Amino acid sequence: MITRAPLLNRLLAKLAAGFAALALCLQPAAAQSVLRDAETEALFRDAGAPIFKAAGFDPRAIDMVLLNDGSINAFVAGGQAIYIHSGLISAADNVNELQGVIAHELGHITGGHIIRFDEGMKPATGITVLSLLLGGLAAAAGSPDAAMGVFMAGQQAAMGKFLAFSRAQESSADAAGADFLAKAGISGRGSIEFFKKLQNQEFRYGYNASANPDAEFYRTHPMTSDRLTTLQDVYERDPAWNTPAPADLQARFQRVKAKLYGYLADPQDTLRTYPAYLTDTPARYARAYAFHKEAYADKALDETKALIAQDPANPYFLELEGQILLESGRPAEALEPLRKATAQTGNEPLIATAFGHALLATEDADNLAEAEKVLKNAVARDKDNPFAWYQLGVVYQARGDIPRARLASAEQQLMNMRLPEALRSAEAAEAALPKGSPDWLRAQDIAMSVRAIIERRRKSR
Known part of the structure; x- marks a missing residue:
């Protein structure tokens, strides 16, 4: 079950500390929302775990947060958290590309690049202040044009100083990411493929170094062509270069990608991208969400039941069946699949929250005790879930x-x-x-x- 939430206070605080972005542009953080989904978060954890271990981290110590943003981007903010845009998942073709992004962003964390943000800002600020002082002196001497020229030159120098610092951090993160992938035995082929996608974006938006020699001066990142040249040689010499991603992990990535597309895209776009003659798991997953968004509950349930028939032990298919039934006004029918999904995932908090919601939605007082137990367990394991707290408050209210x-x-x-x-x-x-x-x-x-x-x-x- 995918849910949206505003960027939480703790995330906003981290974002306010600065950022180190991977892609070409950033959207304002306030316009974004966090997407919570148990299946996607489990994929992120499993895809990132060997990379985190290679870097000397406990995988549980790194947060990976999915943001609802269509741009191809990932970044780190204060603390040990990696933020990934939904647009990046849509653009990636395989889980190895996602792992390349994770490794790069982990390079920013291990390099302390957010903590060292002031190292780039202080020299630039000093140049700006000096240019203001010199400009003021020139203006006082009766030369306003000279004053403006001094100020503008100072601003240009300050920008160059800071952007050069940013580009150095990106190169450092590239090198660290390559090292982490090699130690984890993961191919860098996906990283190269993803950088080629970014290069195509640069060409599309006119970032052409040969046509505009000054283009690199204004960039926070090195030119992608330069990064590719450096990394291609490093990765091709690594023994893991021809090692494919585990088949199960790749299959899970394709399911999550289709699921997010079905949840976020216009239903008609989803049905064109995943037409009815496609009967593989990703196609059925995407169509189930599209039909559900259009309030065609029976069609959505048909797709979901076909998914369950293909893989009866998959708890996320049961979760989707429960979600469709619950949101279609049939909470009593939603209890069985959600109860099974909760049990099969070891009381995964997001799924347990949906189960608690269904128990309350039946408006049966006999379900209050179970709802309280389920929701208390959910908030104990995931305190940053406002909807779970709201539901738990409803239980307490109902019980006096x-x-x-x-x-x-x-x-x-x-x-x-x-x-x-x-x-x-x-x-x-x-x-x-x-x-x-x-x-x-x-x-x-x-x-x-x-x-x-x-x-x-x-x-x-």
Whole structure:
């Protein structure tokens, strides 16, 4: 089940610290939303795990976040998190290309490039300040044109200083990524193929170094042709060059790619890309989402049942069946597939949240106890899921536990940055919960966090 959520507060804080981007352009972070999907996140973890281990990281220590953005891009922000645009998944042809991107972005993390952001900014800022001072002196001497010339030259020099620093970081991340892939025994062929896609993008948008010798000066990244020349030789000499990606991992990538396409694209575009005569798993997956978006529940269920017949043990197909039934107003029928999917994935939090939602949607009081158990387990393992907190609050409300309902509301409101509401809910929960209990302490923490955010915003204004 794919869901959307605004960029959470912790993600916005990381993005505000700066970024090191892989692709040609970035969209404003505020316009993006996070896409949460259990199957996609499991693929990211498994595709990245050998690369993280090769770099000396515990794979669980790296967050991989999918953003709803059609541009071909990936980047890192503060902390150990890699952000991948949905457009990159759409553009990649195989999981090896995704692994090449992961390795490159991990190179930014191991290089401390976000932490070292000020190293590039300080020299550029110094040049800018000096040009302002010299320009001011020239203006005071009665030469406004000279003052403007000094200022513009200073701005140009400052930009060149910072962009040269950025290009050096990208080259460093390229080298580190190649090293990680080699240590993990993963071919760099996908990395090369993906860089060729970026090169085609450059040609399409007119980034041609031979036609415009000054083009590289204005770039945050080295020219892709130069990167390809350097990396091609490195990767072709690596023993893993001709090693194919594991067949199961590649099949999972193709399923996720089709699933995201069906979820994000216009249904008619999906049905043209995956016409009815295609009966493979990715095609059925994409069509199921397209039909569901068009409210053709029976057609969506037909595709889903065909998927389950092909692979009865796949919990994500059961999850999709439950989602279609739940969102089509048939929550009681959704319980069995969602219960099975939850069990088969070891209570995966996103799937468990959907199961808890279905239990509540039946409006059967006998299901409240199971819903509470399922949702408490979900938020314990994934605290950054506002919808799970909302559903848990509904359970507490229905069972007459108003203090904990308010605490759950405070959690959800804080994640959605509804600060005044979060503060009121937290204070109300704190006043009613047993003093010194874990829930009472958590209500205190939320209230203090909200007050601190409000105060920082006030001071920044």
